[in-house]
Amino acid sequence: MAKEDLLTVEGLIDEILPDGRFGVRLDNDHRVIVYTAGKMRRFRIRSVVGDRVHVEMTPYDLSKGRLVFREKTPGAGPGGPRRGGFRRR
Numbered sequence: 001m002a003k004e005d006l007l008t009v010e011g012l013i014d015e016i017l018p019d020g021r022f023g024v025r026l027d028n029d030h031r032v033i034v035y036t037a038g039k040m041r042r043f044r045i046r047s048v049v050g051d052r053v054h055v056e057m058t059p060y061d062l063s064k065g066r067l068v069f070r071e072k073t074p075g076a077g078p079g080g081p082r083r084g085g086f087r088r089r
Helices: 038-042
Strands: 007-017 021-026 031-036 052-057 064-070
Touching: 007 031, 021 052, 021 064, 031 038, 031 052, 038 064
Parallel strands: 031 064
Antiparallel strands: 007 021, 007 052, 021 031, 052 064
């Protein structure tokens, strides 16, 4: 495995922590602390307890990771109601 290679694993969010961090229970029953990736912050992708997520981890520290993808939940629409912006009359 090369130094730059990352492990991508799937898991379930089980706890929300401060500063954009989450506790995730992986499919292999390990628990890791992950932070939200920059693209997810930029596009304001919200994650809640119970969401299935993909986590990237380095082989050097298997207790931390980066949340890179939130799977779409069945039955959820494309988004909530939008806030009205400034409207000129």
